Amino acid sequence: MKPIRVLVIDDSAFMRRMISDIIGSDDRLELVGTARNGNDGIKKIKHLSPDVVTLDVEMPIMDGITTLQKIMEERPLPVVMVSSVTAAGTDKTIQAISNGAVDFITKPSGAISLDITRIKREIIRKVVTAAHAVLPKRESKTQHPIRAQQIEKPLRPHAKTVVAIGSSTGGPKALQQILTELPADFPAPILIVQHMPAGFTKSLATRLNALAGIHVREAVHGEIIQPETAYIAPGNFHMKIRKAGTALAIELTQENELFGHRPAVDVLFESLALQDNVNKIAVVLTGMGHDGSQGIIQLKQRDKNTIVIAEAEESSIVYGMPKSAVKTNCVNYIRHLHKIGDTIAQFAESLRGK
Numbered sequence: 092m093k094p095i096r097v098l099v100i101d102d103s104a105f106m107r108r109m110i111s112d113i114i115g116s117d118d119r120l121e122l123v124g125t126a127r128n129g130n131d132g133i134k135k136i137k138h139l140s141p142d143v144v145t146l147d148v149e150m151p152i153m154d155g156i157t158t159l160q161k162i163m164e165e166r167p168l169p170v171v172m173v174s175s176v177t178a179a180g181t182d183k184t185i186q187a188i189s190n191g192a193v194d195f196i197t198k199p200s201g202a203i204s205l206d207i208t209r210i211k212r213e214i215i216r217k218v219v220t221a222a223h224a225v226l227p228k229r230e231s232k233t234q235h236p237i238r239a240q241q242i243e244k245p246l247r248p249h250a251k252t253v254v255a256i257g258s259s260t261g262g263p264k265a266l267q268q269i270l271t272e273l274p275a276d277f278p279a280p281i282l283i284v285q286h287m288p289a290g291f292t293k294s295l296a297t298r299l300n301a302l303a304g305i306h307v308r309e310a311v312h313g314e315i316i317q318p319e320t321a322y323i324a325p326g327n328f329h330m331k332i333r334k335a336g337t338a339l340a341i342e343l344t345q346e347n348e349l350f351g352h353r354p355a356v357d358v359l360f361e362s363l364a365l366q367d368n369v370n371k372i373a374v375v376l377t378g379m380g381h382d383g384s385q386g387i388i389q390l391k392q393r394d395k396n397t398i399v400i401a402e403a404e405e406s407s408i409v410y411g412m413p414k415s416a417v418k419t420n421c422v423n424y425i426r427h428l429h430k431i432g433d434t435i436a437q438f439a440e441s442l443r444g445k
Contacts (some may be wrong), residue, residue, distance in 0.1 A: 094121035098141035100132035100158065101125070101173065101279040102150040106198075109207050110145060110173070110214065117215045129153025133161055140169070143221045145196070145214075148174045148183045156183055156190070156332030162192045169221040171196060181294040185191035188263040189298065193221040193408060197288055220260060220379055224408050248396075250372040252442045253280040253316070253332065253339065254435060255363050257356025257386075259286040259378025261408025263295055265428055266376070267302060270321060275304035278443040279372075280316035282324075282332060282341075282363075284354045286378065289326035296323045312343040324354035331362035339366065350382050356412070360386020364393045370442045371397040372435060376428075377407040391421040398438055403427045 097114050099122065101107045107125045114122045123139045126132035130153050144162065147267065148155040159170055172195040174184040184195050194217045199209050207214075256264055262285045270281075285295065293309045299321070300307035310322040310330055315338045322341060324330035329349075331342040343364075349355035356375070360383060363371055373390055377381045391395040399422045401413040404427035416422050426434050 092119075094379045096121050096123045096140070096142045097218060098123055098132065098135055098139060098144045099125045100127075100129065100144060100150075100155075101147040101288050103126055103147075106147070106173075106207070113208070113211050113214050114145075114218065115187055116211070117219075117436050119219055120288045120341055122216065129155070129158030132158055133165070136162065136166055136168070142172045143218050144168060145218065146170050146172055146187075146192070148172055148180055148187065154183075159187050159190055159192055159398055166189070167226050169193045169224050169226065171217050171221050172197065178294075181291050183262060185291060185294045185298050189267050191226070191264070193224045193226075194260050195291075197291075219255070220409065224260065225410070226408070233301065234375045236408045248442045249368045249370050251368065252372065252439055253363060253366070254279050254281040254372045254374070254439065255332075255359055256281060256374040256376065257359065257378075257383040257412065258284070258376035259352075259380065259382065259409070259412060261377035262286070264408075265402065265406075265431075266295075267299060268428055268437070269374075269376075269432040270299055270303040270305065270307060273303065273305055273436055274318060277436065277439060278318050279370075279439045280318055280331060280339075281305075281321040282310075282316070282359055283321055284324045284330060284356045286354070286382070287326050289379070292323050299323075303371070310343065313340055317341050324359070327356040329354050330410070331358060332366060333362065339369070350380060352382055356383035357386040361389050364389040364397075372400070372438055373397060374400045374402075374431065374435065375413050375416040375422075376402045376431075377409055377411035379409045380411050383412055384415040384419050387416055387421045388419050398423055400424045400426055400431060400434060402431065 099110045114120045170190045170192045172187045174180045175198045296309040306320040328343040401416045401422045404410040
């Protein structure tokens, strides 16, 4: 196979050199060039035709957000953002991911990270994954949604309904699509696990809260979940749901990572499976790997009326998690991303006040 051609855009000569050396250390990757700012990067994309671009968020002349917009307008290709964990850096990174970047890399110690080799494996993995990502396309006129199997609707639905969503690579943009389509009076709480490090989930929640009609917030340990609200698991914490008297509450833990993730989708889904007398809707969105698959198996085993939705391959940035979910034969509906919000809303509305 031909190596993946990578262009590195960063205003720091040191960071350009370090990231370039990391790219050059893997036989699957080929460094085709570097650029010192967005203007330089746009020119070199046209000249060098890379397969993937790593793009610094904070740059003079043309910053990463503006550069990304131009790339997506003029020559769409997979972009991995490179960010520092600062308030401004996390906000801009979430904006970039929502605007089309495939993924992001966090500098371990600020804008000039002398220790960036600590995350060498992560950089290589994310660049390789980005090269195989499918950039979003408009929904085709082929038949949608696709139904995986017939669902058995409950004869006696319960008073409470909970929606649980799991996502990874490409998830922030998918979540934005779904949450902004839900009505402001959405009748159920929504629990979300997005694979994302500490510091970024709060920025994601803030951005989505500003865009969606429902409330979106980073989850807090012990809080009682409410309708019309989406709760995002904080980075580095697993999120579970547990009984609190007659209500349901959030439990955050720092138990061991699962499949390299904390938070993990399976942890959330498996805790939801343990709750009785609750209508359950589980959704698996774009992402690499198979997190969520074991959870939906447990959900179905304990309650065959659980509604399970997987994102369609056509709209998934990375068709890993949804594909693994479909292979379990526990998925009821396979939906293009543009249909998922409406599907969730219809099911939740049908269960309202039962």
